[in-house]
Amino acid sequence: MKIVLDCYGGDNSPLAMIQGAADALAECPDLELILTGNEAEIKAELAKLQFSDEKRLEIVHAPEVITNDDVPTDAIRQKRESSMVKAFEIAKERQDVVGMVTVGSTGAALTGGTLKLGRIRGIRRPALAPVLPTVKGGWVCLIDCGANVDCKPEFLEQFALMGSSYMRAIYGMENPRVALVSNGVEDKKGNELVHAAFPLLAALPINFVGNMEAREALSGEYDVLVCDGFVGNVLLKSVEGSIGALMKLLKGALKSNFRSKMGGLLIKPALKKMMKSLGYGEWAAAAFLGCNKLLAKAHGNADAKQIKIGLMQVKAMAEGQLTERITAEMEKL
């Protein structure tokens, strides 16, 4: 199985990508990678790692880098020698490549996904779908999380279908519980968009469980949360912000006096374990669902471990035949 890795545009580029690539190759004997970026730099780093499995790793030279300051559409159209555009072109053109991983600008990645990889037949808008940890130790998919800020009801219908296929493909869930993010659980709750989308989701061949409240996002009672990209963005960032705020307050509280400091030392291992369970451990990258080839967008500050996980994630999506599933679902519609 062949995957492209865009090695530039991240905070830890290209070191983390190269280390992550080497680790993924070591772990998966059936994996082959194509790295895009500055060839000399990549080769030098590989030499430092004493990497020798060169048959399974190809480097495609791409001297330019797309940054967060670039206007996404301009960058994708004009920076033809960038590591991201090269990665998109390889993913699109080479039959044997299943997909790609990038840490670069989210805007450029989404634009490139749509323009370069193309949409699966019938898909109106590809959508960004991160997977969040739940308090029950499971995972929940949030779709869309920012790619499409203004949505038509039909977009949400397709998000529901793609999100359900995604959780089936990567977690082997038989019947993911799909819910619409709303301002209450009752069927009548919602804004105009939710009201219009509700009957469309209810008519899909998925396990649609109705409206849900953002309060329950991490409860583990749902497997796929469907919303427009604006609401998804607010939900995700509210969750991240609140957890960050509470941890900050907790750290302050644990330093407030001698007694608390002692207590803090004692609970440190348990606290660390808890935070780990809340981290973006498994499937750290957000999948951009609905394109003709698989695309995973890792955090801009992803480290080698997260890159390795991103590559495994694309591999899992390919093995779960995600694109084929979504294509088949769209044909049935």
Next chain:
Amino acid sequence: MKIVLDCYGGDNSPLAMIQGAADALAECPDLELILTGNEAEIKAELAKLQFSDEKRLEIVHAPEVITNDDVPTDAIRQKRESSMVKAFEIAKERQDVVGMVTVGSTGAALTGGTLKLGRIRGIRRPALAPVLPTVKGGWVCLIDCGANVDCKPEFLEQFALMGSSYMRAIYGMENPRVALVSNGVEDKKGNELVHAAFPLLAALPINFVGNMEAREALSGEYDVLVCDGFVGNVLLKSVEGSIGALMKLLKGALKSNFRSKMGGLLIKPALKKMMKSLGYGEWAAAAFLGCNKLLAKAHGNADAKQIKIGLMQVKAMAEGQLTERITAEMEKL
């Protein structure tokens, strides 16, 4: 100063309301209250409390109760003998009454506010505005938080104006920092509604600081967060849900082994203090801004302390001349 208190429709009705009323009267010598609800029950409870300051407390008999199962508009129109409708009528008709507090059905309270109290001249939609604690120990107002799920840009313009007036009135803030909830801080970020509202807010005589991300909701960098009621509801519930989820995980972690249990005992006081700082301590009720009389909606499960705070909150709004401020701002527009 005279305030009406709807004594029914809450989880702890009417006991918590009666105790809260007595406490508020004891604390504020210039306060007078009108309680609506079952007169015999209220009198019996007052007798148990050995309440004697009867000159400052009037009871208006109202045998019916509006529940969460009632359809709000129907309930407000048809349950004319309910404690909530009676409270609305007293607040509207009596010149010397500045406003009211209710713990009853949110839907009925908002409907009643708009239909019974009437809107301030020029206000298109009254809005629900809870105040949340920030990590810096301050407070931030979220407006609208669920009253208006589908909004026009002009509604958001008025929410900004009302939110700013509110924070000036109750906290004496000179120049509250007002931001639009968006999917990024850049001016260009946002959905169609945010794009259209941005120039309207920028033209207001308020301290509009641009777009903000939900991640920063509790950061203390903003004083008023403006959004439609659907997004506000998702934001608030995401925050509440995340904090709840993390506390649940934390409790589990503190019980996971002997070492953590010991640590947990040591940090308990600091943890309690921290949670208290995050609680809805000051101004626990959500103000429903934009009506001709002041209206505070307390949590359905409010206890006596929160009822007392709700009454003080309406008092603070009246002393801060909130209605007059909003009226003046609207006339200037």
